[in-house]
Amino acid sequence: MKTYRGKIKLFFGLCLAFLVIVTMLYIANSFDLYHRLVTVERFDDLLDNVLELRRYEKNLLFFKDMQSRDKISLYLRKTEETYRELADTIIRLKGRRDYEVFGRDLEKYKSLLMPAMAAAPGEVTREQIDAIRQQARKLVDDATGFSRIERQSSEAILYRLMAILVVFIGFFFLITVLSYRLLVTRILGPLAQMKSATELVMQNNYRPVDLSPQAQDEISDLFRAFNKMAREIDTRCDQLVQSRKMASIGTFTSGIAHELNNPINNISLVAQALIEDEEELDHAERHSLYRDLIEQSRRASGIVKNLLEFSRTTPHRHENVDLEVLVDKTAALIKNELRFHRIRFSKEVRGDLPSLYLEKNSFQQVFINLFLNAVHAIGEKAEKGGEIKVVLSRREDDPWVTIEVIDDGVGIPPDKINEIFDPFFTTKKEGEGTGLGLSVTYNTIRKHDGTIEVQSTPGRGTRFIIRLPVGEPHAAV
Ligand SMILES: Nc1ncnc2c1ncn2[C@@H]1O[C@H](COP(=O)(O)OP(=O)(O)OP(=O)(O)O)[C@@H](O)[C@H]1O
Ligand SMILES: [Mg+2]
Known part of the structure; x- marks a missing residue:
């Protein structure tokens, strides 16, 4: 029975x-x-x-x-x-x-x-x-x-x-x-178990409920269905992150093309100089131009590598991530947007920053979302130019690392601030934004057992504050 x-x-x-x-x-x-x-x-x-x-x-x-x-x-x-x-x-x-x-x-x-x-x-x-x-x-x-x-x-x-x-x-x-x-x-015991598992799902932590594989009763069936549902939601979230990633690639593709254009132009110029002035160049000059060629092709391949790495589909891989490097790489991806809007980008590290165990790809998307939002908010201002500042900090023995993304863009009106993390909430023109950026960002951070909050003064700028636990988060299993 x-x-x-x-x-x-x-x-x-x-x-x-x-x-x-x-x-x-x-x-x-x-x-x-x-x-x-x-x-x-x-x-x-x-x-x-x-x-x-x-x-x-x-x-x-x-x-x-x-x-x-x-x-x-x-x-x-x-x-x-x-x-x-x-x-x-x-x-x-x-x-x-x-x-x-x-x-x-x-x-x-x-x-x-x-x-x-x-x-x-x-x-x-x-x-x-x-x-x-x-x-x-x-x-x-x-x-x-x-x-x-x-x-x-x-x-x-x-x-x-x-x-x-x-x-x-x-x-x-x-x-x-x-x-x-x-x-x-x-x-009642299993129901309580189910309740806490559901609460975890609400926090985007898809931990399966423990159950014995031999169990055949209705409660085990319910647990199995729940685990299947949680897995499904998890996969969908990953798919959402991935599609957001593809969408943001669209946003900065022209910038990347421009970025690539520079080294390729340089390579072409150097190669031309080598052909035309071959006779007049002495050995040292030729050598320097060859080095230029290598340097410029390295730059081009660095840009392509960075883009490929970002667009790669590796949803579930957690790895030790150096936040500083990740911020730099992400900034490199939007370099052209920054230049176009005359935005100064700076990064500051306070305290001893450990590497964090994160889903690197999803997390880079978090930075992309925040940076592009900041770029957009600065672009909205009447006067040209602005500043984006990233502060990575950790106080001694603090179990949390804090990431602040600060911009001096248009800011968020107080009546909108509670809605910005809602899916599909956007103030952008139709076709310009899906309103999913911050919702995906929120999900990813919750999945890493972290928190995100926002402070903003209309006309002055916005500050997003993310806190991430040091050590392995639960979702890393
Ligand atoms: N740094 C910021 N400064 C001012 N407003 C912001 C900032 N970040 C987000 N917002 C507001 O929050 C809204 C929602 O942001 P979210 O990233 O979720 O969607 P989106 O940027 O509108 O669209 P998408 O990310 O798909 O391009 C934005 O439309 C904007 O009004
Ligand atoms: Mg956005």
């Missing part, structure tokens, strides 16, 4: 079966008790009749009360009737022998009593009286014996009923404890 549905069915099936059995036992025993109590009452009637008989017999024999004779006849008749009515019960309980013994004792009592009733007062002898009294005592003993045995079996049934009740209460208690344990360990 692997599923909870099966277990619950079995559990309730067993409970129901137990309840039905207990109820039937209880009803059967109650009926039995009822019948026995009725029988006890009938035996008590028999005993009462015998005792009444004895009372009137005493009145007749000792107090010579002749009126007692009618009563004696009445109770003799009643005793005989009750005895006959109880015939089956007596035979069942005590056996035919005891039944007949009582019948014989009653007959004998009657035969002893009749002459005494017919005799005049004072004519009954002492021997006759003793014989009658002795026979009467036997009758009382017989009748008492009958009701005693029935009373004893009634008590036994009563105990049985009580035992059934105790077993039922015990079972009920056990079921309650078991259900509670089952609810807490098998249902």
